Amino acid sequence: MNLQEEKISLAQILMETNDPELIRSIREILRERKPSDFWNKLSSEEKAEIEEADKEIAREETTSYENFIKKHR
Known part of the structure; x- marks a missing residue:
């Protein structure tokens, strides 16, 4: 699976979840990885x-x- 397919797959999994804590955790992970200025x-x-x-x-x-x-x- 290439990177674009992985991102689509993750987006689909995220859309299917109803767990707010999981969504918050994913958001925090992505914020931490964001390069700082x-x-x-x-x-x-x-x-x-x-x-x-x-x-x-x-x-x-x-x-x-x-x-x-x-x-x-």
Whole structure:
């Protein structure tokens, strides 16, 4: 059975159940497996640095990789 067939099979089983506790348990399992946003794991200092970099990019205060490397060789 491929992944799509497995998902359909699980959905059918879920539709047939009348056990609210089982449904709550499945919901919690799926929520726990959901990947979290990396932004929420950053410190406030890291977030501030990224936000400042975004502003610099918007103001076109950037340099190309090639120019950066030339200055540091």
